[in-house]
Ligand code: SF4
């Protein structure tokens with residue numbers, strides 16, 4: 108993330124990273140999560156689930172910022188995100 112100025116407490120805050128979990132067989136292929144992810148983390152897979160729909164897959168896991176927007180948008184509770192604590196902590200260690 109780029110700031111127009113450097114926040115005074117930047118070193119005290121750690122960046123939160125997320126790990127996306129997709130429950131493939133719940134998905135109905137609406138693409139909301141793919142379309143509205145602000146970081147371009149997801150894309151639709153070529154594969155089909157048990158219902159015959161394409162489901163999302165992660166393109167670049169390192170871009171997920173744990174905003175949970177995909178989780179909130181999904182009408183079928185087929186995707187959620189958990190904080191990637193290990194890598195979030197690593198980010199802090201690098202910055203300080
Ligand atoms: S949590 Fe946010 S950044 Fe991560 S995949 Fe979902 S919408 Fe994208």
Ligand code: SF4
Nearest residue numbers: 134135137138140181
């Ligand atoms: S928002 Fe939910 S149902 Fe729609 S494509 Fe994403 S995971 Fe599937």
